[in-house]
Amino acid sequence: MxxxxxxxxxxxxxxxxxxxxxxxxxxxxxxxxxxxxxxxxxxxxxLINTTLTLNHTSAIKMSHTIDSLIKSMRSSLDYSANLFSNPMSAEEGYSKLELIRHTNNYFNSITVVDETGLVRYVSPASIGTAGKYITTETAKEALAVKKPYISKPYLTVNTKRLIVLISEPIFDKDGIYRGVIAGTIYLHENNILNTIFGSNPTDELDSSFYIVGSDGHLLFHRDTRRIGEDISENQAVRKLIQGKSGYEQMVNLRGETVLSAYVKVPENGWGVVVVSPINVVYEQLNRHLASILLYMxxxxxxxxxxxxxxxxxxxxxxxxxxxxxxxxxxxxxxxxxxxxxxxxxxxxxxxxxxxxxxxxxxxxDQLAHDARTDPLTGLTNRRTFEATMQQWVEEQASFSVILMDLDRFKSINDNYGHQSGDEVLKHFAQIVSASLRSGDVCCRFGGEEFVALVSHASAEEAYQVAERIRHTLEVSTNPIGQTITVSQGIAHYPSHTDSAEDLLHLADVALYDAKRSGRNRTEIAKG
Structure with a gap:
């Protein structure tokens, strides 16, 4: 060569x-x-768990603060009601109201109304309602109930202010009802909420918070223009209206992913929501990765x-x-x-x-397998489920979602221990896997909640599959030796919705209906 x-x-x-x-x-x-x-x-x-925990802790503290504040305000009004149980002159009544208002600084204004609805005394006098009869439905309701009362936000007739009214009944020494003493909070002006929460205690967490009434209207927000706004469609606020407290990752009304903690105020049904944008977590992650690369x-x-x-x-x-x-x-x-x-x-x-x-x-390969699999049950995890559902939606393939939640699973853990609870989860996973076809997908969605994707199946066909799972679980021999039941919700793509997120939500609503209807049943989403 x-x-x-x-x-x-x-x-x-x-x-x-x-x-x-x-x-x-x-x-x-x-x-x-x-x-x-x-x-x-x-x-x-x-970072997500830490942020959620910190937000929840802050929300609890603020809830306790508001709870104590409302109790103090009611106590102040109750004490003041005793002072006005007997008739007095207009000048004397006004002087006492002025003293009460300036002493505790709880209310922007205080009014005494007799049992006929006539305003006897008001502080400050500039409001100009003294000697007139009350006209707002809220004031009339506070007078009519004859017991402690907290209103929803409403606009006053004279001043057109957005206010919240807190009242206590007045009884004379003979126990005869003589009217109410009512304190008001001007939501758009300087008030007790501004004084206590004006300096945001969550700033160091890159978080924000707001206070909502029992009907979902904003009572306090750093952006005062939003006070009075109805945000009852917010996921956290919906849970507060349902009487729930907790924390989780959510999507707000602007479509932004946030880490929300929400806590109910026991005294008056208000709620506190503390939120952090998910971007805060990603910013910290980027700094963390940059520091690792720098050190390496x-x-x-x-x-x-x-x-x-x-x-x-x-x-x-x-x-x-x-x-x-x-x-x-x-x-x-x-x-x-x-x-x-x-x-x-x-x-x-x-x-x-x-x-x-x-x-x-x-x-x-092991890391990739672990990233796709639930370690306890051996089923696929939520990530694989969401990817599969998104793929089927993009392919516009007909399929149904079955959302399953074991009934009273907490009592199983409490009575038999978490190890037995884990065995129950594995037992249920085997039943679900055996009830599905090879082309279907089943995953553990979290805790005792499971979800199945039944390909090329109508809602009615999926219902038959779900009922087979439910019946098999109910009659099967299980690790605890007691009957175990499951509640299930079904939604179908695309007859119910053409959105993957909405599809899961509809299945969750159907599951909630099944729980509310007595558990151990299967419900198909409406619509």
Whole structure:
């Protein structure tokens, strides 16, 4: 073979130095990538949980503050009611109201109304209602109930202010009803809520908060223009109206993902919502990853320098041997898996690299499997479920969603222990898996909640599948030896909705209807 052609072929080969350096670089890069992905996911969940917990703690504290405030306001009005149980002059009544208003600073105005609806005294006098009869339905209702009363936000007739009214009944010494004493909070002006919460206690958490009434209207917000706005459609506010307290990731009315904590005020039915934008978590994650990369940069560069130096030392005898073999007219030996090398060290090195790559692949496969699978039940997790549902929606394939929730699962954990509860979850997962076809998807959605995607099935067909699951669970021999039941909600795409998110919501509503109707039943979404 001509020398020029032989040199040209040799030039197409990868040098041992480049090969070793490249392999080490790939190994390090893959390892770093896996570590970064794992760190990102674990740190993300930790930050979300921490933010939710901190928001919930703040909401609880503010709820307790409001609860104590309302109790104090009611106590002040109740004490003041005793002062006005007997008739007095207008001047004396006005003086007492002025003293009460300026002493506690709870209310923007205080009014005494007799049992006929006539305003006897009012402070401040500039309101101008003294000597007139009340006209608003809210004031009339407060007078009519003859017991402590807190109103929803409403507009006054004279001043056109948005206010909340708190009243206490007045009885004379003989127990005869003599009217009410009412204090008002001007929501759009300086008031007791501004005084206490004007300096946002959640600023250090990059969070914000607001206070809502029992009907979902804003009572306090840093943006005063929004006070009085009806936000009852907000997910957190809906839960407050239902009497629930808690924290979770939600989507607000502007379509933004937020971390919300919501707590009910026991005394008056108001609610406190503390929210943090999800972007706060991602900003912290980015800073976390940047710091990791920064700390790893110097060791990585040092490692690469050492690898290049060692590669040159290791390659030196191989280069000499290659020149010798070339002069003898033999083919150049290539370092590749499965090929026997003439050099024992080269063979051992090839095997070591092969083992390293195999082990790395196993780790990567295991991480990928763990990312798709629920470790307790062996079912797919929520991520796989959402990806599958989104794919089917994009393909416009007909399918149904069955949302399943084990009835009274908390009592199972409380009475039999969490280990038995885990066995129940695995038992139910086996029943669901056995009841579905190979093309269907079932996953553990969280806690005792499971969800199934039944492909090419109408709502009625899915109902038959769900009833089979429900009946099988009810009559099956289970780990606790007691009857276990499940409630289920069904929604169909696209007859119920063409949105994946709405589809899951409709199934959840149907599940709620099943729970509310007595549990151990299956409901199909309406509409």
């Amino acid at each position: 001509p020398v020029l052609q032989r040199k040209k072929k040799q030039g197409n080969k990868i040098s041992l130095v480049t090969l070793l350096t490249g392999l080490v670089s790939i190994s390090v890069a893959l390892t770093v990538t896996i570590l970064l992905i794992s760190s990102y996911q674990s740190k993300k969940q930790a 940069l110097a060791p990585f560069l040092l490692l690469m320098l050492v690898v290049i130096w060692l590669a040159r030392r290791v390659a030196r005898p191989f280069v000499s041997l290659a020149d010798l073999v070339s002069k003898a007219g033999r083919e150049e030996v290539q370092l590749s898996e499965g090929k026997q090398h003439w050099n024992r060290e080269a063979e051992l090195l090839t095997r070591a690299i092969s083992y390293a790559l195999t082990d790395m692949k196993k780790q990567t």
